Amino acid sequence: MAEPNILISEVGPRDGLQNINTIMPTADKKRWIQAQAEAGVREIEVGSFVPAKLMPQLADTAELVKFSKTIDGLSVAVLVPNLRGAKDAVACGVDKMSIPLSVSETHSQRNLNRTHDQMIKEIRSIADMVRQLPVEGRPHFEVGLSTAFGCSIEGVIDESKVLRLAERALEAGCDEIGLSDTTGYGNPTQVKRLVRSVKQAVGHNNLTGVHLHNTYGLGLANTLAALEEGIVTIDSSLGGLGGCPAAPGASGNIVTEDLVFMLQAMGLTTGIDLSLLLRVRDILTEALPKETLYGFLPNAGLPEGFVTV
């Protein structure tokens, strides 16, 4: 198989599970992570270092990080809401950690109870802490600009705000910026324009990934737009689990199965075996019988003559 040119970052164990009421047993999460890594997924966001009382669904994140680190070649990612979470993440040896910075300040206050200035200060503290670690084993520290394409509270988000926050986050010392369409409001024209502008503002290599939602069914069209602007890392969730609890009406990440199908059909490589990936879904069906799983490919079945790797 050719060297993969697109990195699929599976966020289901974090973004998916935090938005459903069922608490998935740790053993099932491990089976999921293991199977998905075996299907060729090279990065998985396994949890979030938030207080267990706020998000009991993700209380086993430390254990999952330790487990996932035993899987050869897997980049183990987590979400961190603040310095304290970042320290916990570092202690577990994560490969990557992301902090959400909502461009909508209203959303930032509702989601993490912090203003932009407070968030930038937190980002700086985390960056300083990371910089004091030995170079080897230092995790990649990303700031995910959430609500970058629109907010269900504030509505339209001015693009100059996104650019300014991207610059401030990098000045504060993070390694990279990501753009998140928390509400699914983004459209392909906007995705192209914003990716291009942010890359111009902060440098091509400081924006390589997007986190898109499929609330309006535009997730894959927006992915296409992002790819055309040089984005190479795409977040998605197996079965489309997930959403954003602080943005009313926003639901559903891009479905990993459909995303990988589109990319491979287009001749791009992800390193993922689509037949194996489709079987991972069975683990979710068994472990989360009450949850709805999404996706077109799983219902339609692979096209006649389609090559899955």
Place this chain on the structure above:
Amino acid sequence: MAEPNILISEVGPRDGLQNINTIMPTADKKRWIQAQAEAGVREIEVGSFVPAKLMPQLADTAELVKFSKTIDGLSVAVLVPNLRGAKDAVACGVDKMSIPLSVSETHSQRNLNRTHDQMIKEIRSIADMVRQLPVEGRPHFEVGLSTAFGCSIEGVIDESKVLRLAERALEAGCDEIGLSDTTGYGNPTQVKRLVRSVKQAVGHNNLTGVHLHNTYGLGLANTLAALEEGIVTIDSSLGGLGGCPAAPGASGNIVTEDLVFMLQAMGLTTGIDLSLLLRVRDILTEALPKETLYGFLPNAGLPEGFVTV
């Protein structure tokens, strides 16, 4: 409102209704057509001139054409399977008629019981018949190349076959070629490549429209790809009704509501008022209570701050 730059061709009353078991009463179809035209949809495929015993769902096509012709500014389109149907269509005064020509000969034989040579002969007869009509009121005659992006029986469809049939259909005298992704197998890279190749082979103005299915959830991404290659007419179906009975596993046109949302969000104009369009859906819900309607926008609701016209 600016002059619309994209034509949405609503195919639900034909492609949608032919693939469900319920027969929609003629009065409800008229309400649907009327309401959708009032929402700003400028072209509607109202039915198909096939024998009523084969497709009782569309037996009222002649009546619907006559009714639709009374709606100011509406382009009234129908599907015709053969010369006989085309004569009926002309007698009713349609503005546009399309005949499907399946690039997969196996599919052509199963769907219309005809080989490619037989189909080209039929197309020539129709074109000859049209040419003898007075210029004023002569319908636009399109050949829709179905299974152009893949066939659920034959699998991969060689692009040279598509080009050759496009050329043959135009030589036989049709006014225009359309590309149909009957099975939903198409991907954005393929859509771009094929649209470009066909335009090169037959001339830019002889390919302006595509008919894409959403079987694999790639309908809108494929639309984006087509738009980027200069396509300006997009077929879609309200609530995503429809599919192809002769292609096993193929289901679902692009959802008109989601398509219009994407285009308008991108700053393209369709002439459609999205708020009014969403209300047309209620007619389907009432008239077809047993049928599933699809679409993301109808569930998510319009984004905060979105301008609907």
